[in-house]
Amino acid sequence: MTGLADTPVPAGAVRIDPLAPSHPGRWEDDHVVVCHVDRAPVPVRLVAARPPERVTDHFEVHRPGERLLVLHRLRPDELDDDIAGLIARELTGVVTSAGDFERVFTGVVRSTVSDPLTAWSTFYANSLAVLRSPPHDVDPDVAPESSLAAFAPVHERALVEIRGRTVLDVGSCFGFLPLRLAQEGFDVVATDHTPGTMGLLGAVARRRGQAVRTVVADARTLPARTGAVDTVTAVHLLEHLPPDDTVRVLDEMLRVARRRVVVAVPYEDVPEPVYGHLRTFDHGVLHALGERTGHAFRVSDDHGGWLVVDAA
Numbered sequence: 431m432t433g434l435a436d437t438p439v440p441a442g443a444v445r446i447d448p449l450a451p452s453h454p455g456r457w458e459d460d461h462v463v464v465c466h467v468d469r470a471p472v473p474v475r476l477v478a479a480r481p482p483e484r485v486t487d488h489f490e491v492h493r494p495g496e497r498l499l500v501l502h503r504l505r506p507d508e509l510d511d512d513i514a515g516l517i518a519r520e521l522t523g524v525v526t527s528a529g530d531f532e533r534v535f536t537g538v539v540r541s542t543v544s545d546p547l548t549a550w551s552t553f554y555a556n557s558l559a560v561l562r563s564p565p566h567d568v569d570p571d572v573a574p575e576s577s578l579a580a581f582a583p584v585h586e587r588a589l590v591e592i593r594g595r596t597v598l599d600v601g602s603c604f605g606f607l608p609l610r611l612a613q614e615g616f617d618v619v620a621t622d623h624t625p626g627t628m629g630l631l632g633a634v635a636r637r638r639g640q641a642v643r644t645v646v647a648d649a650r651t652l653p654a655r656t657g658a659v660d661t662v663t664a665v666h667l668l669e670h671l672p673p674d675d676t677v678r679v680l681d682e683m684l685r686v687a688r689r690r691v692v693v694a695v696p697y698e699d700v701p702e703p704v705y706g707h708l709r710t711f712d713h714g715v716l717h718a719l720g721e722r723t724g725h726a727f728r729v730s731d732d733h734g735g736w737l738v739v740d741a742a
Contacts, residue, residue: 594660
C-alpha cells in the first residue's frame with residue numbers, strides 16, 4: 431500500500447515500552463511495580479510496613495511510598511484482553527488514571543511469562559481466539575469494553591461494513607482488528623499515536639506471519655495521501671478524543687478513504703475514565719456527525735453505535 435509515512439508521536443502520550451527488559455516475574459517503572467508471586471521473590475521491604483490496600487480474587491495491592499505495588503498469580507492461559515476488565519472491576523478506586531491502568535496491565539502480562547515477545551504473543555493468541563469464537567453469547571446492551579466476548583460482535587460488524595481490499599485502521603491500540611483483517615486477506619495498515627503499541631503490534635504480527643503495516647500517527651493529521659485506501663475504520667476511537675477533535679478526525683478519515691468510512695463507538699451515560707474515555711455518544715450525535723459530512727451515510731445501533739459514510 432502506498433501513500434503513507436511515519437510521523438512523530440504527539441506530546442503528552444503515555445510512554446510505555448511493552449518489550450523493554452525486566453526481571454523474570456517482575457515488571458516496574460517509576461509509578462508501578464507488578465510481581466507474579468509464584469515466579470519472582472516479592473520485595474518484602476515493600477509489603478512489610480503496612481497491611482495491603484486492597485485484596486481481591488486476583489490481586490493484592492500495596493502502596494509503599496510513591497509507587498503502587500500489585501501482586502498476582504494469573505496463569506499464561508489467562509493472559510488476554512479481559513485482564514482489563516479484572517483491573518477495572520477489582521482495582522477501581524486504587525488504579526485511578528489511564529496511565530497507571532496501562533502500567534498495571536502491561537505489568538501483569540510481562541510478569542506472567544518471562545520472555546517479552548512470548549508473553550505478548552501468548553496474550554494476542556488468547557485474545558484473538560476469544561474474539562473469533564466467543565465462548566458464549568452476550569446481551570447487546572452489555573458494554574463492548576466489558577469483555578472480549580462482548581467486543582466480538584463489534585469486529586464481526588466491522589468486517590461486514592468494509593468495502594474494497596485496502597484498509598487503514600485509525601486508533602488501532604493493540605491491533606486485534608488489523609490482525610483479523612490481515613487474516614481475512616485484506617491489505618491493512620494499523621495506526622496509533624503510541625510508538626510502543628505500534629512497535630508491539632508489528633513484532634507480534636511478524637512472529638505470527640501476518641502482513642500488518644504499523645504507522646505511528648496522529649488521527650487528526652493522517653500521514654496518507656487523499657484517497658489512499660478503500661476503507662478507513664475507527665473502531666472505539668472517537669470516545670477517547672476531546673469533542674473538538676471529533677470532526678477533524680472524521681474529516682481526515684473521509685479525505686483518505688476512496689469508498690467508505692466506518693466508525694464505531696460505545697454508548698455510555700458518562701465517559702469511563704479508566705479506559706481513557708473523554709466523551710459520550712448516542713444515536714442523535716452520530717446522526718449529526720453524518721449530516722455534517724455532506725455524504726450519504728447511515729447510523730445504526732448494534733453493540734454500541736455505528737456511523738458508516740460513503741466517501742465516493
